Amino acid sequence: MKKLLIFFIGVAVVLAGWNASRHNWYDREENELRMVYSGEVTTLNYLTAATANEISLAVNFVDSLVEYDRFGGIKPCLATEWNTSEDGTIWTFKIRKGVKWVTHEGKVYGKLVAQDFVDGLKYVLTSENNSRTANIVYSVIKNAKEYYNKEITDFNEIGIKALDEYTLQYTLNKPVPYFLSILNYLCFFPVKGQFLEEVGDRFGTDNRYILYNGPYVMINYEPHHRRVLEKNEYYWDKDNVYIQRITMTYNKEANVLAPEMFLRGEIDHVGIGTDIIHEWMNNPVKRNLIRPNRTNFFSYFFLFNFNPQFSEEYEPVNWLVAVNNRNFRKSIFHAMDRKSAMLTEEPYEPEKRLLNTITPRNFISAGKIDYTQLEPLSKFTNRDSFDEKLALTYKNKAIEELKGKVSFPVKILMPYNAASRQWANRVQVIEQQLEGVLGKDYIDIIIEPNPPTGFLERVRDSGKYALMELNWGADFADPETYTHPFRRDSTSSWIHMARGYEGENGYTIYENLVQRAADEVMDINKRYQLFAEAEAFLIEEAFVIPYSVGGGGYAASRINPFEISYSPFGAVSGRFKGLKLLKTPMSMDEYNLLYKQWERERSERLKGAEK
Amino acid sequence: MIRYISSRLIQSVITLFAVLTIVFMLMRLMPVEGYLGESYDKLDEIQREKIIENLGLKDPIHVQLKKFYKRVASGDLGVSIAYRPGVPVAEILKSKIPYSLGFGIASLSISIISGITLGIFMADSEGKILKRVGNIYIILINSIPAAIYYILIQFYITDIFKLPMLFYIDRPISWILPVLSLSLGTTATYALWMKRYMVDELNKDYVKLAMAKGLKRREVMKKHVFLNAFVPMIQYLPSSILFTISGSIYIESLYSIPGMGGLLVEAVQRQDNPLVEAIVLIYSSIGIIGMLAGDVLMAILDPRIKLGKREGRI
Numbered sequence: 001m002k003k004l005l006i007f008f009i010g011v012a013v014v015l016a017g018w019n020a021s022r023h024n025w026y027d028r029e030e031n032e033l034r035m036v037y038s039g040e041v042t043t044l045n046y047l048t049a050a051t052a053n054e055i056s057l058a059v060n061f062v063d064s065l066v067e068y069d070r071f072g073g074i075k076p077c078l079a080t081e082w083n084t085s086e087d088g089t090i091w092t093f094k095i096r097k098g099v100k101w102v103t104h105e106g107k108v109y110g111k112l113v114a115q116d117f118v119d120g121l122k123y124v125l126t127s128e129n130n131s132r133t134a135n136i137v138y139s140v141i142k143n144a145k146e147y148y149n150k151e152i153t154d155f156n157e158i159g160i161k162a163l164d165e166y167t168l169q170y171t172l173n174k175p176v177p178y179f180l181s182i183l184n185y186l187c188f189f190p191v192k193g194q195f196l197e198e199v200g201d202r203f204g205t206d207n208r209y210i211l212y213n214g215p216y217v218m219i220n221y222e223p224h225h226r227r228v229l230e231k232n233e234y235y236w237d238k239d240n241v242y243i244q245r246i247t248m249t250y251n252k253e254a255n256v257l258a259p260e261m262f263l264r265g266e267i268d269h270v271g272i273g274t275d276i277i278h279e280w281m282n283n284p285v286k287r288n289l290i291r292p293n294r295t296n297f298f299s300y301f302f303l304f305n306f307n308p309q310f311s312e313e314y315e316p317v318n319w320l321v322a323v324n325n326r327n328f329r330k331s332i333f334h335a336m337d338r339k340s341a342m343l344t345e346e347p348y349e350p351e352k353r354l355l356n357t358i359t360p361r362n363f364i365s366a367g368k369i370d371y372t373q374l375e376p377l378s379k380f381t382n383r384d385s386f387d388e389k390l391a392l393t394y395k396n397k398a399i400e401e402l403k404g405k406v407s408f409p410v411k412i413l414m415p416y417n418a419a420s421r422q423w424a425n426r427v428q429v430i431e432q433q434l435e436g437v438l439g440k441d442y443i444d445i446i447i448e449p450n451p452p453t454g455f456l457e458r459v460r461d462s463g464k465y466a467l468m469e470l471n472w473g474a475d476f477a478d479p480e481t482y483t484h485p486f487r488r489d490s491t492s493s494w495i496h497m498a499r500g501y502e503g504e505n506g507y508t509i510y511e512n513l514v515q516r517a518a519d520e521v522m523d524i525n526k527r528y529q530l531f532a533e534a535e536a537f538l539i540e541e542a543f544v545i546p547y548s549v550g551g552g553g554y555a556a557s558r559i560n561p562f563e564i565s566y567s568p569f570g571a572v573s574g575r576f577k578g579l580k581l582l583k584t585p586m587s588m589d590e591y592n593l594l595y596k597q598w599e600r601e602r603s604e605r606l607k608g609a610e611k
Numbered sequence: 612m613i614r615y616i617s618s619r620l621i622q623s624v625i626t627l628f629a630v631l632t633i634v635f636m637l638m639r640l641m642p643v644e645g646y647l648g649e650s651y652d653k654l655d656e657i658q659r660e661k662i663i664e665n666l667g668l669k670d671p672i673h674v675q676l677k678k679f680y681k682r683v684a685s686g687d688l689g690v691s692i693a694y695r696p697g698v699p700v701a702e703i704l705k706s707k708i709p710y711s712l713g714f715g716i717a718s719l720s721i722s723i724i725s726g727i728t729l730g731i732f733m734a735d736s737e738g739k740i741l742k743r744v745g746n747i748y749i750i751l752i753n754s755i756p757a758a759i760y761y762i763l764i765q766f767y768i769t770d771i772f773k774l775p776m777l778f779y780i781d782r783p784i785s786w787i788l789p790v791l792s793l794s795l796g797t798t799a800t801y802a803l804w805m806k807r808y809m810v811d812e813l814n815k816d817y818v819k820l821a822m823a824k825g826l827k828r829r830e831v832m833k834k835h836v837f838l839n840a841f842v843p844m845i846q847y848l849p850s851s852i853l854f855t856i857s858g859s860i861y862i863e864s865l866y867s868i869p870g871m872g873g874l875l876v877e878a879v880q881r882q883d884n885p886l887v888e889a890i891v892l893i894y895s896s897i898g899i900i901g902m903l904a905g906d907v908l909m910a911i912l913d914p915r916i917k918l919g920k921r922e923g924r925i
């Protein structure tokens with residue numbers, strides 16, 4: 001037995017030694033980008049998909065009519081030129097000639113024509129296909145909603161026509177100033193009708209069942225294992241595609257394993273989470289391998305609930321009286337030290353993530369002025385809302401006004417999704433911090449962990465919160481998009497039920513301000529100004545406490561984030577077109593230098609556009 | 612025995628029917644939000660209604676149940692609605708089962724051979740080094756959470772021997788660590804039980820008598836002790852083999868093996884009703900068949916065990 005054991009161990013050692021000397025797993029194809037991911041897509045059907053993972057993959061396979069350059073400017077893509085009617089309701093596009101659809105094997109299937117966009121829209125608006133983005137289409141395209149609801153059955157009545165092989169025309173419900181930005185969404189992407197017929201229900205179920213006209217073709221797709229993207233040799237703009245192959249390996253434990261794989265040279269890009277950032281920052285070698293990530297345009301904010309539906313034990317009636325008092329809301333607004341909360345996830349530069357408005361900085365500009373710098377919004381943009389003295393002043397006023405009407409301390413129910421560790425950390429800090437500033441005799445914050453299953457529907461949309469963190473991402477290039485979570489038809493907010501804000505026509509003051517802005521479709525600068533006034537009102541009256549932008553964090557990466565398309569909305573994130581692989585990982589200093597350079601160039605570009 | 616098997620099969624079908632019905636009903640109690648997925652926030656009311664309607668969830672529960680029975684009876688496992696929408700469930704399972712089965716069978720084979728061998732030597736080597744080493748191994752494996760030694764193996768062994776950290780189908784060298792990691796725990800279990808049964812047998816009178824009669828210890832061990840000790844272990848062998856298809860949640864996650872491990876959990880989380888129902892159907896069937904096969908195998912190997920009404924049930 002002993003001999004046998006020694007023999008086996010000997011063989012194992014020799015084999016391993018031979019393997020180690022023969023193979024180097026760090027080798028890779030030249031110009032190959034290797035990544036590990038932990039969130040698998042459920043579908044490749046870009047006409048129905050709406051999640052970030054699915055969008056970021058699909059944008060590498062199919063192009064849109066227009067695309068964004070690296071400064072956020074719109075430029076031609078599958079459309080070479082376009083024009084709009086005088087009333088702004090008819091948009092006509094000239095489709096690029098010579099664009100080819102190819103299969104996953106890289107074989108040419110056919111040419112791109114205007115009808116492909118019509119076929120794509122028809123698929124999206126056929127309700128049986130369960131497109132998650134159909135509402136984006138029917139919010140702007142004439143008769144689209146009626147078709148989706150089966151009130152119209154003839155698709156020719158819908159506001160999209162292929163006038164000839166290379167001319168496409170959209171007819172809108174009403175003038176939409178941000179229409180070009182909406183075209184960047186997957187629901188406006190083309191599809192070959194003939195191919196749809198061939199594959200039927202299998203469309204988009206794996207890499208064989210879609211066609212490609214974008215920068216990459218997915219040559220291998222094994223869900224929960226590996227994806228391989230190869231440069232599309234028939235791509236119309238292939239000179240701007242620099243990375244030949246992208247290999248993405250799935251690993252559910254990527255946050256644990258991927259940093260080590262990066263250090264061993266097995267992958268080229270990895271996110272460095274909060275749990276290990278200190279270790280990397282304090283290690284002189286690792287520190288030089290990391291750089292910040294760019295923030296995105298998700299806006300996070302705390303919302304007061306004017307329609308409390310939570311349990312009696314948290315005193316909803318008492319809450320309703322308190323929350324309808326402006327000074328009470330203002331006391332909490334100014335007492336919340338958002339920086340303390342942010343330190344739980346961004347310990348080094350929390351200020352970079354904080355947001356003082358609902359609309360993020362650099363989202364959109366009115367001429368040369370950033371939207372958040374428009375009056376009266378700028379007074380919030382340029383000032384931290386945390387002000388202990390002011391908070392106590394408002395507290396005293398609130399106590400005076402609420403004496404005899406409210407029993408103190410007012411119970412404030414703050415639920416959170418227990419699946420999010422960061423959220424849990426955040427609410428704990430906020431509870432201690434707010435009670436510390438305002439006193440436990442004034443407020444009693446109750447943080448409530450909730451299971452993730454059905455959380456939004458069961459807690460948020462059911463009104464089972466007093467104060468809660470919510471978030472919203474932009475749907476199009478217009479400040480109107482950030483008013484959606486506060487609309488009367490929103491499922492999660494009830495600010496229209498706040499007392500004392502009734503306006504004309506049965507709508508609230510805020511609703512009237514928003515409507516006035518939305519009605520202005522010809523003068524864009526005026527439109528933005530009006531939206532800025534509405535947003536300032538929302539913050540001034542402390543219906544909402546702006547908190548932060550999304551994204552951020554750190555990465556060890558051979559990717560330069562300033563080379564890719566830049567846009568706050570639509571299908572842009574995750575696009576590899578234009579990216580080059582760096583020889584060494586980007587450092588903090590390099591990032592900061594490139595960021596300043598990018599900002600300078602963007603500012604010059606905006607000035608140029610203004611002229 | 613045929614009568615016994617037939618009766619067990621009938622009971623099994625009834626059990627299976629009850630399990631499926633319960634799971635079907637429980638899945639219908641899940642919140643609507645789960646059926647709308649991550650894009651829940653961006654959908655308007657019209658879309659939400661249409662999607663729920665298209666999934667057939669607006670039908671009365673008895674209509675849904677009838678459709679479900681009809682589908683299962685015709686051998687159709689349905690189409691995934693969330694895990695991979697539009698893909699037949701059978702296709703999803705077909706792509707995953709070979710991975711779990713391959714790794715499971717390989718690790719089980721290693722475990723059975725090494726575990727039983729180790730158990731025999733430990734029972735037969737009182738006070739010897741192998742027994743001590745075996746005991747230390749069993750104690751360590753049972754006292755350290757598997758997740759810890761799995762990840763230590765993955766981090767350090769791959770570094771020392773320059774092996775890939777993840778599994779790649781086209782690199783057989785990357786298959787070794789997942790198989791070895793998987794087999795560590797079961798090897799200890801087999802060794803422990805084999806040793807225990809062997810020691811039990813060694814202390815029985817018939818063994819002492821055989822030794823007293825002058826039979827060689829090796830012969831007694833081989834012909835009597837081993838066989839008698841092995842019979843109780845054989846009962847669980849069919850189930851163990853069949854259940855390899857369920858995969859290992861942790862090993863498959865760590866090494867990126869696209870097997871069955873964690874599929875049921877993910878299907879439940881995503882509220883993919885057809886997928887959940889299909890997996891439950893398969894696992895329940897395996898459990899039932901495995902237990903039956905274990906009983907039959909024991910009866911075949913041990914002539915003292917009789918199955919059937921007249922001979923008395925076990």
